[in-house]
Amino acid sequence: MCGIIARVGADDGVDRLLGGLERLEYRGYDSAGIAVENGAGLAVQKCSGQVNELKESVHDSQIYGGIGIGHTRWSTHGPPTDDNAHPHTDSTGEVAVVHNGVIDNHTELREELEAEGYEFTSDTDTEVIPHLFERHLEDHPPEAAFREAVRDLDGSYAIAAMVEGVDAVFAARRGSPLVLGVSDDEYFLASDVPAFLEHTDEVVYFEDDEVGVIQPDEVELSTLDGQSIERSSEIVSWDPEETGKGGYDHFMRKEIENQHVSLANSIQGRVGDREPDLDEFPPGSFEDIDSVQIVACGTSFHAAKYGAQLLNKAGVPAQTFRASEYDDSVPVDDGTLAIAVTQSGETADTLAALDRASAAGARTTAVTNVVGSTVAREADDALFIRAGPEIGVAATKTFSSQVVTLSVLAHRISADVAGTAPWDDPAAFYDALERLPDHVESVLDTEVAADVADDYLGSDAFFFIGRGLAYPVAIEGALKFKEITYEHAEGFAAGELKHGPLALVTPQTPVFTVVTGDEDDSTVINAEEAQTRGAPIVAVSTDDHAITDVADAHLPIPETHPDLAGLLANVQLQLLSYHTADRLGRAIDKPRNLAKSVTVE
Ligand code: F6R
Numbered sequence: 001m002c003g004i005i006a007r008v009g010a011d012d013g014v015d016r017l018l019g020g021l022e023r024l025e026y027r028g029y030d031s032a033g034i035a036v037e038n039g040a041g042l043a044v045q046k047c048s049g050q051v052n053e054l055k056e057s058v059h060d061s062q063i064y065g066g067i068g069i070g071h072t073r074w075s076t077h078g079p080p081t082d083d084n085a086h087p088h089t090d091s092t093g094e095v096a097v098v099h100n101g102v103i104d105n106h107t108e109l110r111e112e113l114e115a116e117g118y119e120f121t122s123d124t125d126t127e128v129i130p131h132l133f134e135r136h137l138e139d140h141p142p143e144a145a146f147r148e149a150v151r152d153l154d155g156s157y158a159i160a161a162m163v164e165g166v167d168a169v170f171a172a173r174r175g176s177p178l179v180l181g182v183s184d185d186e187y188f189l190a191s192d193v194p195a196f197l198e199h200t201d202e203v204v205y206f207e208d209d210e211v212g213v214i215q216p217d218e219v220e221l222s223t224l225d226g227q228s229i230e231r232s233s234e235i236v237s238w239d240p241e242e243t244g245k246g247g248y249d250h251f252m253r254k255e256i257e258n259q260h261v262s263l264a265n266s267i268q269g270r271v272g273d274r275e276p277d278l279d280e281f282p283p284g285s286f287e288d289i290d291s292v293q294i295v296a297c298g299t300s301f302h303a304a305k306y307g308a309q310l311l312n313k314a315g316v317p318a319q320t321f322r323a324s325e326y327d328d329s330v331p332v333d334d335g336t337l338a339i340a341v342t343q344s345g346e347t348a349d350t351l352a353a354l355d356r357a358s359a360a361g362a363r364t365t366a367v368t369n370v371v372g373s374t375v376a377r378e379a380d381d382a383l384f385i386r387a388g389p390e391i392g393v394a395a396t397k398t399f400s401s402q403v404v405t406l407s408v409l410a411h412r413i414s415a416d417v418a419g420t421a422p423w424d425d426p427a428a429f430y431d432a433l434e435r436l437p438d439h440v441e442s443v444l445d446t447e448v449a450a451d452v453a454d455d456y457l458g459s460d461a462f463f464f465i466g467r468g469l470a471y472p473v474a475i476e477g478a479l480k481f482k483e484i485t486y487e488h489a490e491g492f493a494a495g496e497l498k499h500g501p502l503a504l505v506t507p508q509t510p511v512f513t514v515v516t517g518d519e520d521d522s523t524v525i526n527a528e529e530a531q532t533r534g535a536p537i538v539a540v541s542t543d544d545h546a547i548t549d550v551a552d553a554h555l556p557i558p559e560t561h562p563d564l565a566g567l568l569a570n571v572q573l574q575l576l577s578y579h580t581a582d583r584l585g586r587a588i589d590k591p592r593n594l595a596k597s598v599t600v601e
Contacts, residue, residue, distance in 0.1 A: 002086075002100040002595075003027035004178075005195050006069045006160040006169040008214045009186030014058060017070040020188065020195040021051045023243055026251075026391050026589070026596040027100075027191060028074025031085035034058065035096035035162060036065025042096050042164045046071075046085035050590070066216070067167060069160040071098035074595040077106070078123025088127045090134035091119050094164040097133065099126040100191055101156035101176040102600055109152065129153070133161060143213055146170040150211065150224060156348075156599065158206075160189055171212040172224070176599055177346050177374060178206040180219065182233050187214050192370075192597075193236050194243040194389050201240075202233045205372040236371065242388045250588045252392035252484070256574045257444055259397045260437035262387040266401040267408070267433060274430040276412040280383050286416035289363065290335035292318040295326050295353035297598070299395040300341040300402060302476040307341070307406030309469055310422040310563070314414030324601070326353035332360035337413070339365045341406070343390060343398035344597040345373020352601060354379060367405055369398050383409060392589045393596045394483050396574050399476060400440075400567050404433065407563070423563065432561035436568075439558045443568050449575035452538060452553050456510045457583055461488040463505070463535075464573070465497060466514035466566070467523050473514045473566040477540075477573035484581040484591050494526040507534035512576070513551070514569045515541045518562030524550055540569040 003024025007013040017034045025032075032054040033046025043063040047053055051072060071086035078084040087096040103109070106125035109132065114120065118131040132152050136145035142163045150159065156175030162168075171178060171189050181188035183200035189212070190196055193203060206212065209224045221229040248254035255262075270278055292311055294304040304320045311318035321330065323340075332338070338357030342350045345368035354375065358364050366379035369387050376382040387401035407422070407429075414420045423429045432439075456462070462481055466474035475491030482489040492501050494513070505511065513527040524547050527537045531550065539551035542559050555572035557565060581588050 002074055003072045003191045003195065004070070004098045004100050004158055004160050006171065006189040006214065007067070007186060008169050008216055009066050010216055011066055012064045013066050013068055013186070014064050016199065017068050018051065018055050018058065020190060021054070021070045021072045023194045023391070024072050024191060025051055026393055028072050028595045029590045030073055030075055030080035031082070032070070032072045033085045033087050034068055034070040035087040036063055036068035037162055037164065037167070038065035042089070042093065042162060044087055044089060044096055046087065047082050048080045048085060067162065067169060069096060069098045069162055069169060076102055076600055077125040083122045084124050086126060088122060088124065088130050090130040092134065095130045095133045095137070095161065097126065097130045097159060097161045099129060100158045100599065103128060103153055103157065104155035105153065129159060129161070137163070142166050142168070143170065146172070147211060147224060147226065158191060167215055169214045171206070171214065173206040173210060174208045175374070179372060180204040180206065180212065180214070187219060189214060193238065194391065197236070197238060197243050198240045201236050201238070203236055203372070204231055204233045207377070238389055243391065250392065252394055252396060252578055252588050255390055255392050255396045256571065256578060259400050259571060260440040262397040262401050263404060263440060264437045265386045265388065266404050270408050271430055271433065274427040276408045276415070278383065278408065278412055280381060281409070281412050284416055286337065286413045288335065289337040289413065289417050290317070292316060292337045292339060292413065293330070293332070293357065293362070294318065294320045294339045294341060295323040295350055295357070296320070296341040297323050297347050297349050299399050299476060299479060300343060300350070302472040302479070303399055303402035303406060304341045305472040306403050306469060306566070307410050310407055310410040311414060314410065314420045314422040315418045316414045321353065323347070323349040323353040326356060328356065332357055332362045334361045336362040337365060338362040339367060340375050340379060341367045341402055342375055343369040343385070343387070343395055343402065345370040345375040346597045346599050348599050348601045351375060351378065367402060367409065369401070393591055393594050394480055399570065403567055404436070407433070429561050429563060432564050435560070436564055439560055439568055440571055442558050443571045446556055449555060449572055450579040452555060453576055453579035453583060455553060456536070457580060459510055460506065460508035461490070461504065462512065463501070463509055464489065464491040464512045464514065465494040465523070465526060467494040467519050468516065469518065469563055469566045470514040470516045470523070470569065473570045473573070476570060477512060477514065480574060480577040481580070483594065484577055484586055484588050485584055486586060486592070487580070494523045497526050498529055502529065502533060505530050505533045505535045507536070510536045510538055512538045512540055512573065513547055514566065515539070515545055515547050516562045516565035516569070517542060517545060521546065523547065540572050
């Protein structure tokens with residue numbers, strides 16, 4: 001977790017560091033800090049709270065400098081206090097370090113360093129790094145000392161470090177993302193590209209066990225052992241405007257509203273004559289596969305369930321696993337295709353599951369949004385969902401892009417494995433897929449979600465039900481709702497309601513009932529069972545579905561293919577969550593206790 005940034009240039013870079021931290025806040029936002037070198041020593045400013053608070057204290061202290069590092073934190077070791085905020089310094093104040101990841105051997109290292117007289121001032125695992133750096137500086141020049149310090153560490157890290165009086169930032173990576181931004185007169189280093197995208201789109205991705213020394217006029221990349229590495233830069237295709245709010249109050253609102261654009265990008269050029277046309281996977285790519293396992297977390301897990309159901313419909317054995325539950329007991333062989341679905345490409349649980357699958361002999365594929373992410377590099381192949389940067393912590397447009405990308409991939413796999421498609425009439429699906437962006441726009445135009453949010457504000461709990469392909473939408477609806485409103489919300493398979501959850505149902509628990517048009521009348525009956533116990537029913541359906549005769553309120557969606565109706569229902573549920581959270585004054589883009597990229601297991 002956490003976001004790191006560094007900037008190396010001749011003129012003052014404090015605003016660039018702070019701007020970068022604001023763009024990284026989706027990675028953590030419980031404390032923040034910067035350190036800069038200005039020829040008169042290292043100046044460190046840090047505090048608990050969000051980057052806004054840091055900005056005020058930086059403004060008051062008027063620190064400046066061309067070379068600097070910064071950090072925004074999501075606490076793992078030690079609560080979010082001023083002392084635990086990064087950068088951390090050594091005993092002399094001559095070394096400053098920011099770190100994303102977890103140092104597994106920090107307890108042993110701390111004991112060793114404390115025994116030698118080094119004084120610690122925080123509870124963090126990170127603080128061992130500046131002290132190790134300080135210790136090695138006694139015998140080595142800065143670059144060699146940095147390498148030695150990094151060699152002492154076990155665990156995961158992306159590190160940026162500075163030494164007083166040295167015009168350089170030292171960087172290292174293992175298991176946590178780190179990317180260099182290159183422009184004519186300055187360099188950046190960050191956990192993710194949006195941190196500096198407004199200044200440059202030219203990037204170089206660090207690999208594991210690589211070290212960088214970034215100076216104002218050159219960058220040297222090498223292995224941890226000191227062997228020099230030549231790597232060309234690449235240009236990222238994201239538009240800097242995509243990393244701003246674009247006039248919306250929240251990133252989440254913008255990202256919901258822009259789904260017609262991200263969906264169009266996701267499918268662009270990937271559908272031939274009503275069949276998959278994936279450059280990454282030409283026909284026959286999956287001929288050696290006989291079963292599929294999809295691993296993912298959170299919202300990505302819900303998209304994974306959608307993909308697995310399509311594969312099953314086509315007769316391909318497919319299972320989904322919450323990545324944190326995928327262990328060695330799961331049978332895997334060389335006919336298994338393991339697909340990791342992760343928008344960030346950095347989720348530790350998902351990476352660990354993919355690792356396990358690969359070690360057991362599975363072929364691996366990543367479905368991700370982030371080019372250059374760890375999953376894209378570690379999997380045998382990668383398919384990008386092309387949703388553009390998503391900054392709001394709650395996943396919205398990446399869910400819909402994952403679903404459509406998985407739909408096309410599921411067809412490619414089933415055609416190769418079983419000579420089938422997930423649909424009796426693939427043309428009907430692809431026609432609807434082409435119209436999906438327009439249909440999303442028409443859902444956005446309905447503008448009813450805000451009123452429904454008002455009607456049920458103050459309820460005791462919020463339940464979401466669906467069956468078949470509406471089930472992943474129901475559990476996604478509940479996750480989104482609890483994540484940003486902090487209200488109690490649960491998603492259930494509609495038929496399961498009567499096996500326990502009905503005990504929770506009261507007139508104070510609206511039941512949002514998602515129907516796609518593909519199910520029999522059972523879901524309507526399930527809704528009626530809840531209504532009989534007093535629960536208000538909100539139908540999420542087309543206008544003429546039988547559920548609307550039963551429902552107390554309606555979130556309408558246009559007529560489409562039943563396998564895409566859930567995506568339209570999901571847009572209504574995203575808006576419902578958004579408006580409810582807005583009415584409750586929640587921190588919509590940065591909900592409490594969460595971070596977008598969860599890089600710890
Ligand atoms: C929900 C949400 C999280 C993520 C989960 C996996 O809105 O954002 O549940 O979906 O942490 O993240 P990725 O997709 O990056 O692996």
